[in-house]
Amino acid sequence: MLVDRSRLHIALQRSGRLSDLSRDLLRESGLRIEAGKNSLSARAANFPADLMFVRDDDIPTFVSDGACELGIVGQNVLEEFALGSNERGFDVLAELGFGQCSLRIAAPERLPYEGVQSLSGQRIATSYPRLLRRFLDERKVDAEVVQMKGAVELAPRLEIAPYICDLVSTGATLEANGLRPVETVLNSQAVLIRTRKPLDEEREAIAGQLLSRIDGVLATKESKYIMLNASEEALERITSLLPGAEAPTILPLHGRPGHFAVHAVCQESVFWETLQKLKGAGASAILVVPIEKMML
Numbered sequence: 001m002l003v004d005r006s007r008l009h010i011a012l013q014r015s016g017r018l019s020d021l022s023r024d025l026l027r028e029s030g031l032r033i034e035a036g037k038n039s040l041s042a043r044a045a046n047f048p049a050d051l052m053f054v055r056d057d058d059i060p061t062f063v064s065d066g067a068c069e070l071g072i073v074g075q076n077v078l079e080e081f082a083l084g085s086n087e088r089g090f091d092v093l094a095e096l097g098f099g100q101c102s103l104r105i106a107a108p109e110r111l112p113y114e115g116v117q118s119l120s121g122q123r124i125a126t127s128y129p130r131l132l133r134r135f136l137d138e139r140k141v142d143a144e145v146v147q148m149k150g151a152v153e154l155a156p157r158l159e160i161a162p163y164i165c166d167l168v169s170t171g172a173t174l175e176a177n178g179l180r181p182v183e184t185v186l187n188s189q190a191v192l193i194r195t196r197k198p199l200d201e202e203r204e205a206i207a208g209q210l211l212s213r214i215d216g217v218l219a220t221k222e223s224k225y226i227m228l229n230a231s232e233e234a235l236e237r238i239t240s241l242l243p244g245a246e247a248p249t250i251l252p253l254h255g256r257p258g259h260f261a262v263h264a265v266c267q268e269s270v271f272w273e274t275l276q277k278l279k280g281a282g283a284s285a286i287l288v289v290p291i292e293k294m295m296l
């Protein structure tokens with residue numbers, strides 16, 4: 001297939017933890033994607049963008065080289081790549097709020113651990129040798145880094161290394177292998193990246209459109225529309241309690257002089273505690289509704 005330079009190319013993880021969530025984000029941004037699990041690429045039917053389903057550790061290279069203009073990848077993969085290259089060929093545009101995990105050093109339950117110096121002179125198995133080496137160097141710990149491509153949790157049992165450094169999400173895999181986390185090397189989530197290679201005018205405009213839709217999707221995830229009634233003297237206190245709301249709309253209530261309706265978009269989570277505080281400050285008829293789409 002020849003590369004169609006009139007379309008945007010977005011690199012996504014083919015299979016793995018970020019794969020479905022990355023596709024979901026693009027679908028929520030309005031792209032109709034008709035591709036099976038085994039496809040290597042897909043055309044958005046209603047937007048000038050092609051999706052490339054690749055290995056996650058290829059995504060930083062494809063975006064840095066400009067083969068794909070955008071990519072969705074875990075910070076763990078991105079930072080490991082960046083430590084191994086002289087020049088940064090990408091910019092991080094947004095943290096996407098999914099794929100959260102931590103790169104952690106874990107020790108066998110049976111070994112005592114008294115801080116990072118316990119790692120001195122020890123072997124640590126990992127698929128993230130550069131991130132681990134940076135962590136150790138920053139703390140002046142002289143340990144041997146043993147690189148493995150996968151199944152790192154097996155290293156202690158196979159006597160390859162007593163310690164490991166691997167991604168942890170729920171911690172269930174560590175526990176199942178008799179290991180416990182002792183240090184955090186990196187906290188990670190999925191990010192949207194963009195090539196630093198300049199785009200022609202047409203694709204710059206397409207990228208701009210997609211990015212503003214993605215910004216809108218991310219904003220609506222946390223945002224809520226809140227409506228309530230209040231008397232004039234309570235207005236100031238009530239508006240100061242609205243989380244992340246700028247310039248709420250205040251409308252007079254028909255037939256109730258001195259009473260107003262307050263409408264606001266809250267760009268932070270609205271918890272039950274917030275509603276209780278609003279009620280305590282004199283608000284009544286409080287409604288919190290989800291926002292389906294938002295363009296900032």
Ligand code: AMP
Nearest residue numbers: 017099100101167168169170171172173
């Ligand atoms: P868990 O048992 O939930 O802590 O998951 C740990 C296993 O899942 C390890 O084998 C990790 O390599 C892998 N893992 C956890 N989170 C991620 C992630 N965000 N991306 C890729 N692999 C992950």
